[in-house]
Amino acid sequence: MTELANRLSGMDFSPLFISLKTGIAATILAFFAGIYTAWLTMKEKRGLRAVTDGILTLPMILPPTASGFILLLVFSTRRPVGGFLYNSFGIKAVQTWLGCIIAAFVISFPLMYRNARSAFEQLDINLVYTARTLGMSEHKILWRVVIPSTASGVASGTVLTFARAIGEYGATSMLAGNIAGKTGTISQKIAMVIQDGDYIGAGIWLVIVGIIAFFIILLINIISMGKKYDKW
């Protein structure tokens, strides 16, 4: 116990804060991007929707390290896109916290998109048609009719997105690296301490990440259940 207390008092908690802020930022981005993309694909024809869906889901199927490698190719300052962003706007993704966000966003986005799309597919299409005949704008239909009517599906998509974002490892290590206090997330920290044979340190981080994940899921479950709760 004394050893544990000593470990805790001397611990660097930066991986916790980096993971949390990365997870929050990536989830906010994935939330809006996922919802808008799902909304747009719902308006596409069957064949085109299948192709778009395949492309948008790719980061979920590809190994995260492969996605990370592609991101590295895109955002490297020695490549056209990365070079343009760095030279024109001073934006650098490689080995920066921005890289953590981009990697977490790319990997977690398909979860938000697919959950939102599944929720939209369950919606009675007549609600959308009715809203249009009532003269509502497409933006208003999405946020006032579709999202509230599919709230539980969208909320569970958000939880999964956040869980995936805070646990991201492969793509983050490729793009952002593991710089302590800058890009070092909990997942990277756990991998590092295990490599060093520090199983107590890994266990502490495991408990921390487990508690965070549980409380977030609990909170979202309570929100998504709302007043409408029927016991079977």
Next chain:
Amino acid sequence: MSIKIDVKKKYKDFSLDVSLESNARHIGIMGRSGSGKSLLLKCISGIVKPDEGVISLDDRELFNSQRDIDIKTAKRKTGYLFQNYALFPAMSVKGNIMCVLSGSVEQKRAEAEMLIKKFGLKGLEKHLPSQLSGGEQQRCALARMMASKPDVILLDEPFSALDEDMRDDVMRELKAMLSDYKGVIITVSHRREEIYTMSDEVIMLEKGSVCERKNINDIERKNFF
């Protein structure tokens, strides 16, 4: 107000080919299931785009394939009452009406209050659609539709979701509530008594085409029920 419909639409294995012009205030379209009644309403409202033809209200063209006119559904000013009423499930009765209204909050509140009173929804303002009876849901959907100030009202099997014993009362109620409406009302149903009670002109649709057309006064009363 007059309505002109001259449309062709191929939809899966079905072919709709309707041509009619009417000055009647309340048009009833009758036909069996699969005769194209709902598809026709969807073409008028802009939910489904016809392959070719013209749809116009007085001089306002909603659709004209030759002139490349296809007014968006949101701009057509057509109120559509679906069979299941399609009330927004997460909004209260008042919310369903308020979300359609424009203007300041005060204006919207006053107009919503007026519609709630007119459509007999007083005391139900905070109820969710799932907490309403079939008749109340229909009145709420009508109040919401009237909030959008439509030029034409499309009623798609408006009584099919109601119990048999409620139907006659709700039918009379609906007719009374729409009595001061100035635009065109089109009701489609496969039930003769609904069409005869609601309409001034009856159009019979079969396999996607108009097969018979009569003024309500020309129909012998004994054939009504």
